[in-house]
Every structure is written in structure tokens, then in C-alpha cells.
Amino acid sequence: MTRPALRLGTRRSLLATTQSQMVADAFTERTGTPVELVGITTYGDVTKAHLAQLGGTGVFVSALRDKLLEGEIDFAVHSLKDLPTTQDPRFTLAALPPRHDHRDALVSLHKFADLQPGAKVGTGSPRRVAMLRALRPDLEYVPIRGNADTRIGKVTSGELDAVVLASAGLTRIGRAADIAQIFEIEELLPAPGQGALAVECRADRPGLVEALSVLDDPATRSAVTAERALLSALEAGCSAPVGAFAFDDGHTLNLTAVVVSIDGREAVRKSAAGSPSEAANLGRRLAAEMIAEGADRLMGEHSH
Numbered sequence: 196m197t198r199p200a201l202r203l204g205t206r207r208s209l210l211a212t213t214q215s216q217m218v219a220d221a222f223t224e225r226t227g228t229p230v231e232l233v234g235i236t237t238y239g240d241v242t243k244a245h246l247a248q249l250g251g252t253g254v255f256v257s258a259l260r261d262k263l264l265e266g267e268i269d270f271a272v273h274s275l276k277d278l279p280t281t282q283d284p285r286f287t288l289a290a291l292p293p294r295h296d297h298r299d300a301l302v303s304l305h306k307f308a309d310l311q312p313g314a315k316v317g318t319g320s321p322r323r324v325a326m327l328r329a330l331r332p333d334l335e336y337v338p339i340r341g342n343a344d345t346r347i348g349k350v351t352s353g354e355l356d357a358v359v360l361a362s363a364g365l366t367r368i369g370r371a372a373d374i375a376q377i378f379e380i381e382e383l384l385p386a387p388g389q390g391a392l393a394v395e396c397r398a399d400r401p402g403l404v405e406a407l408s409v410l411d412d413p414a415t416r417s418a419v420t421a422e423r424a425l426l427s428a429l430e431a432g433c434s435a436p437v438g439a440f441a442f443d444d445g446h447t448l449n450l451t452a453v454v455v456s457i458d459g460r461e462a463v464r465k466s467a468a469g470s471p472s473e474a475a476n477l478g479r480r481l482a483a484e485m486i487a488e489g490a491d492r493l494m495g496e497h498s499h
């Protein structure tokens with residue numbers, strides 16, 4: 196007997212459809228249940244303009260959630276770093292699949308250290324600007340928007356000397372060959388949850404939550420739980436210059452986080468370790484220690 200296909204709602208961008216297809220394939224391989232992708236055009240995709248004024252990437256998330264509530268789709272795949280840290284109780288993150296690469300990457304013809312003084316580096320992220328400024332205050336940081344292809348195109352055309360994007364996203368859309376350098380976390384701490392995917396469905400479908408949970412990776416879940424608890428406890432918005440990375444080696448969860456002033460001159464950077472079963476506590480504890488050292492002052496207007 197063939198089972199009915201589950202409907203996986205996805206934005207139509209290359210990154211979104213690729214990530215959704217990866218999850219669909221992994222689920223079908225594990226369970227034998229077919230998955231059908233359902234393309235959804237979101238308000239954010241249509242208007243393009245002033246995404247920040249629409250509430251940042253949250254518009255993409257809420258469009259998919261609306262389709263879950265309407266029953267048009269069974270589940271959705273999000274980039275975890277685009278999800279608000281406060282979970283809407285109507286939905287469950289049924290699976291957090293294994294995270295492979297959390298780091299940021301430089302797309303350029305040159306290594307970061309070899310860029311000429313005054314070279315133009317494109318990134319729309321205050322976190323990346325603040326941390327890169329700490330390393331190279333002599334470069335010019337230019338805000339940019341658009342999908343990865345558009346951003347890479349500005350390097351190819353010579354309009355910019357480099358752009359910085361998540362390594363995971365570049366690899367997923369087949370642009371790994373354009374990466375000149377991957378930043379290690381000592382240089383550039385990624386956004387909380389960067390590189391991880393979240394598989395979400397309605398909380399009132401426990402059978403589906405259980406079925407999707409075959410894709411969950413407990414070590415990824417504990418790591419990103421700590422990162423996101425820290426972000427939430429810092430009361431930082433998605434545009435705040437906050438970096439965090441946690442790694443669960445199966446016994447110990449190590450968390451490192453930084454808050455940098457937007458000019459790159461001041462930073463509070465701290466690490467802590469704990470039990471993976473206490474991931475959220477670890478994140479909250481490290482956030483409290485960072486606030487005690489002035490992290491909230493550094494965030495300035497970027498908090499909330």
C-alpha cells in the first residue's frame with residue numbers, strides 16, 4: 196500500500212527549496228513516506244522592499260505558519276537563525292537535523308587579510324560588520340540586500356571586493372567554489388542557530404511530531420538550544436551584533452558568545468561549559484555573566 200504524501204511548504208527561493216528538498220529526501224529515505232514540496236509565495240518575496248520594516252525575516256516564517264494553520268501544508272523547513280527565539284505554542288520544532296557548518300564565509304578573489312585598505316566588503320548583518328571591523332577597521336563595510344546569487348554577483352561585477360555569507364547556505368546552493376576563505380569562530384562568531392535547519396509542524400498533530408522526530412539530532416538540538424537561550428536572555432533582536440556557537444561532544448556542551456559594539460572597538464566575549472541536558476540554563480547563565488560585564492550597553496540601539 197502506498198502512503199499518502201506529506202506536504203512540505205517552502206518559499207520559492209533557491210536556498211529554501213534546496214533545504215526543503217534535502218529534508219524531504221532524508222525523511223523519505225528514513226520512513227518510506229513520500230513528501231511533496233508545495234511552493235508558497237510570501238509577502239516578503241513579493242515586495243522585496245524594506246524587509247526590516249516588515250519585521251525582518253519573520254514575514255517568511257509567518258507565511259509558512261499561516262499555511263500550516265490553514266491545513267494547506269503538513270510541515271515546513273526554516274533556517275533556524277531566522278526563527279524568533281520565542282516559540283509560538285501552536286507549533287513544534289519536531290526536528291533539528293544535524294548541523295554541518297555553522298561558519299561564515301568570504302566570497303572574494305582575495306583572502307580577507309589580503310584585501311587592500313579601503314576595499315569594499317558587502318554585508319547587511321550588524322554582527323558581521325562589528326566583528327569584521329574589529330579585525331580590519333581599514334576596510335569599508337557596505338550594507339547589501341538580496342539573495343546569495345545577487346550578492347555574489349556584486350563581487351563578480353567588481354562593484355564590491357568581497358561579500359560575507361553563511362558557509363552552509365553557499366554550500367547548499369552549490370556555490371562553495373566561490374568561497375575564498377571560511378572564518379573560524381575565533382575571528383567571527385556565527386549567528387545563534389546559523390547553519391541549522393528547523394522542521395516545524397502544528398503542535399496539535401502529535402503523530403506527525405513523532406514521525407518527523409526521526410530527523411532530529413540531539414547534539415545539534417542541545418547546541419542550538421544553548422545559543423538561542425543566550426540570545427533570548429540578552430534580549431537581543433535578530434539584527435544585534437551577537438555571535439554564539441555551542442558544540443555538544445556527547446558529554447559536554449561548550450558555549451562561546453560575544454557581543455561587539457557596532458564600531459568593533461569593544462567586545463564582551465565569554466565561554467562556559469555544562470551538561471547537554473541543561474542547555475537552556477547554560478545559555479541563560481552565560482548571558483547573565485555577559486550582561487554583568489556590560490554586554491547590554493554595547494548592544495545599544497540594537498537590543499530588542
Ligand SMILES: NCc1[nH]cc(CCC(=O)O)c1CC(=O)O
Pocket residue numbers: 252274275276277359360361362363364365388389390391392
Ligand atoms: N538571514 C538570511 C539567511 N538565513 C539563512 C541563511 C543561510 C543558511 C544558514 O545560516 O543556515 C541566510 C543567508 C546568510 O546569512 O548568508
